Amino acid sequence: MDAYRSKNWKVFPAEVFRLDNHTCTMCGRSAALGGLVLQVHHKRYLPGHKPWEYPYDLCSTMCKGCHAAEHGIVAPRVGWTHCGWDDLGGLDGECELCGNEIRYVFDLAIRRLDFAVPETWNVRPLVSEKVGPVMRPELIPRFEHGDYLALGSKTRPDAWAQWLKTHPSAHRPTEIRYYDSHSLIVEAASAGLGVALSPLVLAVDDVERGSLAAPAGFDPDGSHYGLIWLGSNELQGVEFELAEWLQAQFSHLAPRFDELVR
Helix, strand or coil, X not given: CCHHHCHHXXXXXXXXXXXXXXXXXXXXXXXXXXCCCEEEEECCCCCCCCHHHCCHHHEEEEEHHHHHHHCCCCCCCCCCEEEEEEECCCCCEECCCCCCEECEEEEEEEEECCCCCCCCEEEEEEEEEEEEEEECHHHHHHHHCCCCEEEEECCCCCHHHHHHHHCCCCCCCCEEEEECCHHHHXXXXXXXXXXXXXXXXXXXXXXXXXXXXXXXXEEEEEEEEEEEEECCCCCCHHXXXXXXXXXXXXXXXXXXXXXXXX
């Protein structure tokens, strides 16, 4: 019998959805809006385990579209800055995480370098990271008095604790709520849902426009963004030209960054 038709499986997703507040952890959409199909994503696969035998912390709630993107069936929309891909034309590839068939292979991307990059990838640092709390301007009084919801990324679950440690005069939040990526917490902050501890590179445009405020400024955190790719150690052709262009763009952004850094 197909494991996903088992009575045990019918019970398991309901608990995963409850733990994630019936919300896609990638795009932030809620099932309460109606018409959204939620699925359980297994973050990594455990040989010999049935789908419902996983610890809940190895599972997350995703909408059908984000789940397909996570496994390369369709192109991902969030979490990576896309620079290029190979469309295999069908499910002719294999996911490095779970072994499932995939269609898209992504071979050039911008990624934070504060977590492990597979040895088969090459890395070219682009810009140093700086982070700070950003919020709608009307939330500044609540931030300054400790009456605010903090928004954090699951990729850096200790970021708020580290920031508060280096800013002892800052008031602690009433709660920290985690999303799957930094891009999502910046979107949530822009919607007025709380205060996001954001990378400067993601928030600089909104801060300069005034739609987001950064009353505490931004501080270097010792990490970097980099361009990563598969294959030859040296980029060639259009990939090389793209890398050079990106490096120039970040160089042009440096003066804007410096004005916002404490």
